Amino acid sequence: MKSLKGIYLLLALSITASIIYLHYGVNTTHTKLVENIEKIFVLQAKNFAKNIDEDLKKYIDSNKTLYQTLKEEPQLRAALEHSLSTISTPSFKYIFVLYRDKDGRYRYLLDGSREDKGFFNQKLDVDKNMWNRCYETKEDQIIVHKNLEGLWITYLKPIVRSESVEGVIAIDFSTTLPATINEAIKPLEKIFYYIFIAIGALMLILLYQTILNIKVKKESITDPLTQTLNRNFLKTFLSSIDLAKYQILMVDIDYFKKINDNFGHKAGDLVLKEVAALIKKELREKDKLIRFGGEEFLIFLYREKHNCTAAKIIANRLKERIEKHTFKYEKTPIHITVSIGAASKPEHFKSADEAVKYADELLYEAKREGRNKIVFDIQNNEKSDKFKTLSEVKEALDEDRVIVHYQPIVDLASYKTVKYEALVRIVERDGKIVPPFLFLDSIAHTNIYVDLTKRILSIVFDKIKEHKISISINLNLSDILDNMIFSMIIEEIKKHEDLAKWLIIEMLETQHYSNIDSLKDRILELKSFGVKISVDDFGSGFSNFSIFQDLPIDILKIDGSLVKDVNHSKVAYSITESISLFANKLDIEVIAEFIHSKEILYIVKDLGILYGQGFYLGKPQESIDTKKSILASQTSA
Amino acid sequence: MKKLIITLIASVMLFASATEKERAIYKTILNAIFPDKKVIYVWLDNPKKRAIFEKIDRVKVVKNDKDADILILYNSFDNPPENKIIFADGYLVFEHLKDKLVGGFYWQKGRPNLIFLKKNLKDHNISLPKSLKEYIEDDM
Structure with a gap:
């Protein structure tokens, strides 16, 4: 739009400059033409005057003055005046x-004029300065009249006889001459004026079209209900946006459907309009408010500085303002809340689309966490540079730099590796290995996370196919509940249905979920393919024994923070013992993590735990060696 | 004073229309002939010129020539009153009545022409200012 305005401005300036130049050109041409014609007429008058002078001198008695001769010879006067009149033309x-008489007055000697004729010796008041100059200089003079009726120029030629001036020949040019010149130039001027008018009209049409164009364009990018920008604008905006200059907020009205259901669509529309107006009040001129979907608003907050806190401040202000506001529909007060996803550093994404999706994922997260919440991205937490951004993870995926390390899980009776835990890694371009805690957070709730999980599953299934051994992968409970991730997992399992029985899904219980029925259904669906379900890190965080009542769990992994302390913490020992007893009673397989020493190993064995995992038993490795067992030196008592 | 009159005439000549020029010239003429009169009564034989004189300060155009201080003649007048100041408003009438006129004004070849006749000025005891002396003719 800005560039279009620039073009129109440039066009308007060019046309204006052209008109001024053309006008100047016509005027200059006019002036020059008049000057040239003037010169031609002056030259002609000069020649006439010269001829008259020569003719007069032929008839004048050499012993008399011009005045005496003409006074004495009226017939000669008449003849000469007749000759002069033949030269007279309208021009x-x-x-x-x-x-010039003795008193300095000018009087007629001859007059060849066809009208307004003067008589011999009659006085004529003239511009004495110029006429006297003829007498003084004996040279021709030109008088340009500005104040005489019907006269333009007077050409004066002194009649010099015996070194003295005896009279002055005058030729008056009529003003009809410049008028004639003007008439001659008029068609040319008219052509130019018609061109000016045409250009002017064209400019007006262009201006009208521009205004129309801007109006139509504005309408096409404006949401008619909320008067915010719409998705048409977003499409264009995203194609040219500099992500480093914005922060993104995705705002959604909580339980909006209920407003429509309870009060009708008109109430819903009213709320949408007022929410948009409230948001607008909080925004600055350079910020962009877009109606993203039904009740979803996308906000691009302009930022000058890289480390800007605008997203956090404005998101909090918006949430508070909307929460406090009373919307009134037909005198019925309506109160609403909003959930907000805030992406404060969208420049870390490969594209603007991804950044918007990410903000949407954050919003989704806010809604999942109970609504009326703001979820900020990981970058807000000021993590160190070691942490990988979403785009870096995506690049690793694209460049096939995602690998899996396998840590053995050992049968503590035979010391044989019975299964492995798959642990994802990213290989940096310089070969450096990046552990998952440095990149998983940054891709949480994004499509990249889905892609990564899919890749891990694919690699793990290849490994299972190769070694025919159980391998576990780690997932969050939320992943199982996430439609997209779960569909993908099922799809992958279906692709490798014959290998599914070797797959173990370790669920990380970091969050509390109320939707336990749905979780159970999905776990049962997984188990229907032969997949085993394990609970990871049990004994810490949100661990709850009721999970075993609600969900069909096959394996329980005791949290490493308990296991590593069993040798010196009575509490850790007791909890570990309780978990072991509990699991054994329910025929749930128990694995102790973090076995990092012989001492821990034997304590764990004494507690009746059958399987172990830890650096003492085997570090995560890139390959699987099923023949390899724990060294006798490590395991002998 | 002379300079002032010349400047006035020059300014008028430069920028004014023919009518305005003529009015300015007549104003100068009448002021010169009647320097002390509070009201100058003028009689005209050309009604078209009425507008010129009516707008001159101190001038009142009269209908009866007997009431006039000066007669401005555009047409020839067979028996003009002897005791009246007469001024010609054209070259032909000037030529025709020059024995009885104090002067005349006419346009020729686009140029305004002014003539005062010395003898008749004297007869009427009119003394013109210096600025108009150059227009006084001894004998025609």
């Missing part, structure tokens, strides 16, 4: 000869 209006 050369008056041709006459004057002399």
Whole structure:
């Protein structure tokens, strides 16, 4: 839009400059033409005057003055005046000869004028300065009249005889001459003026079209209900956006459907309009408010500085303002809340689309956490540079730099590896291995996370196919509940249905979920393919024994923080013992993590735990060696 | 004073229309002939010129020539009153009545022409200011 305005401005300036130049050109041409025609007429008058001078001198008695001769010879006067009158034309209006009397007045000697004729010796008041100059200089003079009726120029030629001036020949040019010139130039001027008018009209049409264009364009990018920008604008905006200059907020009205259901769509529309107005009040001129979906608003917050806190401040203000506001529909007060996803550093994404999706994922997260919440992205937590951004993880995926390490899980009776835990890694371009805690957070709730999980599953299934051994992968409970991730997992399992029985899904219990029925259904669906379900890190965080009542769990992994302390913490020992007893009673397989020493190993064995995992038993490795067992030196008592 | 009159005439000549020029010239003429009169009564034989004189300060155009201080003649007048100041408003009438006129004004070849006749000025005891002396003719 800005560039279009620039073009129109440039066009308007060019046309204006052209018009001024053309106008100047016409005026200059006019002036030059008049000057040239003037010169031609002056030259012609000069020649006439010269001829008259020569003719007069032929008839004048050499012993008499011009005045004496003409005074004495009226017939000669008449003849000469007749000769002069033959030269007279509408352009050369008056041709006459004057002399200067003793009092300095000018009087007629001859007058060849066809009208307004003067008589011999009659006084004529003239511009004495110029006429006297003829007498003084004996040279021709040109008088340009500005104040005489019907006269334009007077050409004066002194009649010099015996070194003295005896009279002055005057030729008056009529003003009809410049008028004639003007008439001649008029068609040319008219053509130019028509061109000016045409250009002017064209400019007006162009201006009208521009206004129309801007209006239509504005309408096409404006949401008619909320008067915010719409998805048409977003499409264009995202194609040209500099992500480093914005922060993104995705705002959604909580339980909006209920407003429509309870009060009708008109109430819903009213709420949408007012929410948009409230948001607008909090935004600055350079910020962009877009109606993203039904009750979802996307906000691009402009930022000058890289480490800007605008997203956090504005998101909090918006949430608070909307929460406090009373919407009134037909005198019925309506209160609403909003959930907000805030992406404060969208420049870390490969594209603007991804950044928006990410903000949407954060919003989704806020809604999942109970609504009326703001979820900020990981970058808000000011993590160190070691942490990988979403785009870096995506690049690793694209460049096939995602690998899996396998840590053995050992039968503590035979010390044989019976299964492995798959642990994802990213290999940096310089070969450096990046552990998952440095990149998983940054891709949480994004499509990249889904892609990564899919890749891990694919690698693990290849490994299972190769070694025919159980391998566990780690998932969050939320992953199982996430439609997209769960569908993908099922799809992958279906692809490798014959290998599914070797797959173990370790669920990390970091969050509390109320939707236990849905979780159970999904776990049962997984188990229907032969997949085993394990609970990871049990004994810490949100661990709850009721999980075993609600969900069909096959394996329980005791949290490493308990296991590593069993040798010196009575509490850790007791909890570990309780978990072991409990699991054994329910025929749930128990694995002790973090076995990092012989001492821990034997304590764990004494507690009746059958399987162990830890650096003492085997570090995560890139490959699987099923023949390899724990060294006798490590395991002998 | 002379400079002032010349400047006035020059300014008028430069920027004014023919009518305005003529009015300015007549104003100068009448002021010169009647320097002390509070009201100058003028009689005209050309009604078209009425507008020129009516707008001159101190001038009142009269219908009866007997009431006039000066007669401005555009047409020839067979028996003009002897005791009246007469001024010609054209070259032909000037030529025709020059024995009885104090002067005349006419346009020729686009140029305004002014003539005062010395003898007749004297007869009427009119003394013109210096600025108009150059227009006074001894003998025609």
